[in-house]
Amino acid sequence: MNQAGESYLDIVWKQFKKNRFALAALWTLVPVVLIALFAPLIASNQPLVYFDGDAVLFPWFLSLFHPDETVDFIFNMAMLAMVPWAVVSVVLSAWWRQRNVPSRTRVLGATGLLVLMAGAMVVVFSLPGMAPRHPYAGRTFVEEEFGNPDARGFYTLVPYSPRDQERGSAFQPPLYRKPAAERERASEWFPHLLGTDDIGRDVFARMLYGTRISLTIGFLAVGIYLSIGIVLGALAGYFGGTTDILISRVIEVILLFPSFFLILTLVAMIGPSIYMIMVVIGLTGWPGIARLIRGEVLKQRANDYVTAARALGASHRRVLFRHILPNALAPALVAAPFGVASAIVVEAGLSLLGFGVRPPTPTWGILLRLGSSNYNYWWLIVVPSLAIFFTVTIFNLVGSGLRDAMDPRLRM
């Protein structure tokens, strides 16, 4: 039985740890997020350090402030924020340990701190004139190095960026390496680990940066629909009457549309972009959550503690958001990991049909679409398919672990 002082989250975590698959999945999620975060550190065509004969340059660092996508900018800032964050959190954790702060609070606090710092950096460096200038944007170090024997560059692991085109080496299979005679840059000795696409872009780099987009779409879309769903569902369940009838009707109407069809229609009408896709998935996904929360709030409202809180003079807002909602959130939170998985799948499906994000942006679905145009380029199908499958499995495992941990019927 529960020990005194054990909070609900403690119980859930204890239960969650018992599910080995789910725990493993949760731990796999960490490197996936880290890969997304540190993508430029793994693949970039900018040298980390470059010595051109008389000066030492740091093009890679400067290029972080000027990526092609807004999503990349946010991730880059988060990556840079990790350096000061690591220092601060080491100090903090020592202090916390002295004061015997529970480990859960430490983890949550540290994560929150990282989000705050990354957010601050995004805001600061997107102000005009704040980001360091990138004077080498048009310069290709690799070519210079090829011509100048004095030049030395140190690259990241994979010296290709997701938008580097080499029309000469289009549709090459994995591990393709340009013949020495055809090389125009020194760094091209490195093989294309996962082959190249239709205009010779490196599939590995595209997959890597595509992780960022997939995760962003997954998390933000679910964030949008969780917030809408929780608020509307709670209002409907708590106030009942006309509010309930209205919201329930809207829920019913939206649920009657086949969801993928509705998303497809909306995206086709409004126009494709990462943000539109997120918003559309968010706007079409909330009714399911709202219905869950509504049912749960209805159940909780009948409990004595609600009457007690009202009797003590708590306002509706306080009763609903402080007393009832924390007890009613479980089913919505369980739905979240599954939602992330399905949002990733939906994005890939949209891209596959040609309604998704537009081509220069690296996403998994676009690679799949390329692959579907000619099955001879098997790596363009296998690689994104496996990535989608892998990510979806991870999120589903976490979700099912969470469900088992939160479902009181299964708790012994």
Next chain:
Amino acid sequence: MWIYTVRRLFVMIPTLFGITLVAFGVMQLAPGDPLKAELGAAGTIGETSQTREAYLIMRRDLLLDRPALLNFRYFRNYTAPIREVVFFRGQSRGEIVEELARLTEAPGAPENAARLAFLRGLDIADFDALLADPEVHPRLAHMIATGIQVYLEEEVGLHGVPPAMAVLRDPGSPLQERIGAIRAIRLMALEPFQYSFGREPDEADLPYVVAPWQLWWSRAEADFPAVAPAQREELAGKLEAMVREESRREVLEILETLDRDDMRFFAERLLGDTTFDEKRLSADALRLYIADPLQLDVPTGAAEETVDEVAGNWLVHYDLHLDRYEPGLARRFGYLLTDTQYANMVRRLATFQFGRSATRTREPVGPRILRAVMVSAPLMIMAQIVIYLVAVPLGIICAVNRSNAVDRGVSLGLFVLYSIPPFVAAMMFLLFLGYGVFFDWFPSLGLHSPGAEQFGWGRYLLDYLWHAYLPVVCLSLFSLAAMAMYSRTSMLEVTGQDYVRTARAKGLSERAVILKHGLRNALIPIITLFAGFLPAMLGGSVLIEVIFGIPGMGRLSYESILQRDFPTLMALIYINAIVVMLSILLTDLLYVVVDPRISFEGREQRR
């Protein structure tokens, strides 16, 4: 139970309304004119008049010529703008240029001010700058002419006909204004006369068809020679043959054997006292041989007699359709809500007359959807059979072997299946088994081999199954995993119940306990899920059908989104919503039928 069902059916109506409203809103969001996208630039003015007319007819057909939600046009008075229109339409380009010069001289005079205000309302870019420069007045005159055309065709429509008709009727109007009125009416009244019957002849249309021919005959009778008795016999025979003939093609073949001189016979048949079928076919014959029975347009500067004749033609048209042009007050209020895009769309949906699609072929929506359903439904039914046949036994095996190696293994396998998105599975299957890159065991596109129509039925069926194998597998994988997991939990729940323990305590064999006492109860929630498959059967799967090149419902919805084919899209959404609601109702009903412990009273109270 009946009362419950009927009540549920009534609740569906407002929901359906909501759905049509949401779908309509989404389609209004779409930027641009979907018709122009389809017809290319052909719909724009300046192209040949035929494509322009096709565009306008299509626009009316798709209800796009009306306001979206509220129609105030029946209450607006178009007399003032029509007076200006009549003035400009009656003049040649050169006269308009002179008029422009006159306007620039005294823009302040009251009559000129009104005229300028009208011209400014035509959406001509930089109108005032162009007006100030006499050099460009010829170009401006051209822009005014096209501007007026667009204004009449797309904005005023039939509402401008009554004031123009008043000008035409007024004996005091100058010839030029009467010409202008005729030319304006020509643009506003699209397809004024119905010379023959459509595909589905309606006897109510008879007066509309007879009237123009009567007018034509009153003028043209003298041109046609008398028909010899022998010829008359032969024509009567042909007409009779056509009446009997069912196929439209055969009728056309007979029609083509006729001659223009025979038209006297058919005109007499049409106007005389004969049966409806004879009249119908006579009208067809006349339509085929008399290209332009009534003159409806006049050039600027036409002679007085021509104008009189054409005005007479238009008067006949106007009198025929008087109720359309001058509806009573009550009907005008009715039109406020009912003569709009939305109301007409709802009317079409409610009567299941979906109209024609917005594609180039203008294929009717209903048969199109039916054809797609006939392709999707068999696949979905097969997938459903596979799902039930595999998933339920798997679930039972897992539940019986609870928590041992078998359960763990199967559950993990199911979980993996559950995590494979169907389209990823489809592409992987095609890659490895379909395209010959690795193996070439299955066909990659379509549901039939080329030339399958000539196969015997056995071979045809085998060919079909061979083609359908991969799609069916892909369609069933995901649901199979979900269903198996569901039946596992359902079975687990049941085996924990007291009555199962009792059965064991009685000394029944494990097999009897599981199959007789456990399974029967565990099946209850699973069977009720069956109703949920109805919408899937109708809806198909967009991605799977696109990947495998199957012309089913999913593919149809994908294509109609791609082509901005709103009538088809709307019909698809509507049908889907109805089917989903019916299947939810069916699920609830099945619950009660299958499980005697649940009653409607209980359901009602829980709600």
